[in-house]
Amino acid sequence: MSSRLVGVAVRKVVCLGDPVLRAPARRLSPKELASPEVQRLLEEMAVTMQEYEGVGIAANQVGEGLSLFLMGLPEKNSRHPAGIPLTAVCNPEVRFVDDEMETDWEGCLSVPGWRGQVERHKKLELSGLDHKGKPFTRVFEGFPARVIQHEWDHLNGKVYLDRMKDLLTLCYTGR
Ligand code: NI
Helix, strand or coil: CCCCCCCCCCCCCCCCCCHHHHCCCECCCHHHHHCHHHHHHHHHHHHHHHHCCCCEEEHHHHCCCECEEEEEECCCCCCCCCCEEEEEEEEEEEEECCCCEEEEEECCCCCCCEEEEEEEECEEEEEEECCCCCEEEEEEECHHHHHHHHHHHHHCCCCHHHHCCCHHHCEECCC
């Protein structure tokens, strides 16, 4: 992905209640992924994620019902010091490697101001196309695996609130 994102528009993140967040995303052909429009969308999603200080963003969160998400987090942050390299994934497929689960806090740019505890698989195998259309399969564990499950849910019309087992953990943070 281009690191020269000067002049790329920050998109508005849609909030829960918008039907686009509840509709399953459409898969893209490699040709569509390579189109200037979709490459531009990926750049816009990247600057939008940075602007909103998110760790991940799905295309439907900026109103586009396409099977695309991004994740990324700078190193030495408090949530996951190792960071996550900026990664674009098209047509993601997730396969759970085992039954080991982990509960931790999640928030969502489309549910601003709230945090809740969500149980997720600790480890998964992610397959998809990278931003250049190259197929890949890779195992992720811990925080990046959590982000992937959250974004994959978005592309299936789900949000983390649907996954919460105990709504009593829901907290308003005002941010
Ligand atoms: Ni989200």
